[in-house]
Amino acid sequence: MPSDIAAPVIRHDVLGRDHFLLTLECPAIAREARAGQFVMLRAGRGFQPLLRRPMSICRVLPGRRGRIQILYKIVGEGTRCLSQQPVGATVPTLGPLGNGFRLAPDGTRPILVAGGIGIAIFPFLVEALRAARRATPLLIYGARANRDLVALDFFRARDVPMRLATEDGSRGTKGFVTRILEPLLARKDRGPRMEIFACGPTPMLKAVRERALGAGVPCQLALESQMPCGIGVCLGCVVGCPPDERGPIFRRVCAEGPVFGAEEVVL
Ligand SMILES: Cc1cc2nc3c(=O)[nH]c(=O)nc-3n(C[C@H](O)[C@H](O)[C@H](O)COP(=O)(O)OP(=O)(O)OC[C@H]3O[C@@H](n4cnc5c(N)ncnc54)[C@H](O)[C@@H]3O)c2cc1C
Numbered sequence: 001m002p003s004d005i006a007a008p009v010i011r012h013d014v015l016g017r018d019h020f021l022l023t024l025e026c027p028a029i030a031r032e033a034r035a036g037q038f039v040m041l042r043a044g045r046g047f048q049p050l051l052r053r054p055m056s057i058c059r060v061l062p063g064r065r066g067r068i069q070i071l072y073k074i075v076g077e078g079t080r081c082l083s084q085q086p087v088g089a090t091v092p093t094l095g096p097l098g099n100g101f102r103l104a105p106d107g108t109r110p111i112l113v114a115g116g117i118g119i120a121i122f123p124f125l126v127e128a129l130r131a132a133r134r135a136t137p138l139l140i141y142g143a144r145a146n147r148d149l150v151a152l153d154f155f156r157a158r159d160v161p162m163r164l165a166t167e168d169g170s171r172g173t174k175g176f177v178t179r180i181l182e183p184l185l186a187r188k189d190r191g192p193r194m195e196i197f198a199c200g201p202t203p204m205l206k207a208v209r210e211r212a213l214g215a216g217v218p219c220q221l222a223l224e225s226q227m228p229c230g231i232g233v234c235l236g237c238v239v240g241c242p243p244d245e246r247g248p249i250f251r252r253v254c255a256e257g258p259v260f261g262a263e264e265v266v267l
């Protein structure tokens with residue numbers, strides 16, 4: 001059951017140019033949260049901007065205080081207002097919302113594919129996989145340029161192998177994450193079964209979905225969409241799904257998602 005909490009800002013750290021890491025204290029949300037779920041944050045003071053903004057729960061911090069972290073990038077008015085919230089301010093926070101990831105079965109190697117700020121969803125998943133004693137994941141992480149690759153220390157500290165890609169070639173493979181994923185999927189000696197977990201911009205998810213379906217590898221996609229309400233009421237977030245005999249099907253990303261199997265949605 002989601003809670004709506006006036007959550008105090010405990011820390012608010014700048015990570016590079018326009019990325020921030022926000023720590024909020026909201027025990028009822030921290031207690032219930034699962035990897036892949038999100039919260040709806042009121043970004044400013046009063047009703048400006050009017051609509052809350054959806055943000056993945058990046059981590060639930062260990063300890064009894066019930067703290068969560070949100071990793072975000074400034075892209076517009078809402079995230080700019082959020083970045084101005086000082087320590088001690090309160091941020092109305094509704095959550096946890098959505099379905100979250102299904103953990104990969106035992107003996108399966110999780111392949112995490114992140115594009116841009118899509119990386120924000122994965123620290124929580126890495127910790128959940130560890131807690132469930134699943135195989136160490138491989139992270140494939142792409143961004144525009146080296147300066148847009150954030151949170152690398154988190155994954156390094158947990159010995160998560162990383163393959164990086166940048167569009168301008170300033171770090172790792174030059175190009176998109178699919179340049180790393182494709183040869184991995186094509187290898188005949190792939191070893192143990194894999195499952196892909198992907199989060200990022202829709203064109204990236206579309207490309208990952210096609211590659212995964214083509215290779216017959218299970219794949220969960222965490223979708224992004226505009227979310228006016230975040231609680232399944234307004235239908236502002238729907239995504240098309242494969243039609244059945246009665247016609248087209250749409251599902252709400254906030255309520256039935258944000259995580260869908262690659263075969264469940266049409267991007
Ligand atoms: C499930 C989910 C998890 C996400 N997790 C993260 C994360 O962890 N970190 C991160 O940086 N980003 C995350 N995002 C994206 C983030 O929500 C957007 O970047 C943010 O809402 C942009 O707000 P803005 O006002 O700064 O940008 P703007 O560019 O000002 O807003 C984008 C445009 O959409 C409109 N709009 C904004 N919010 C809404 C809304 N809720 N409903 C309808 N229209 C709206 C605005 O009016 C504007 O026209 C997530 C999105 C989803 C759906």
Ligand code: FES
Pocket residue numbers: 226227228229230231232233234235236237238252253254255
């Ligand atoms: S955001 Fe309103 S139904 Fe999904």
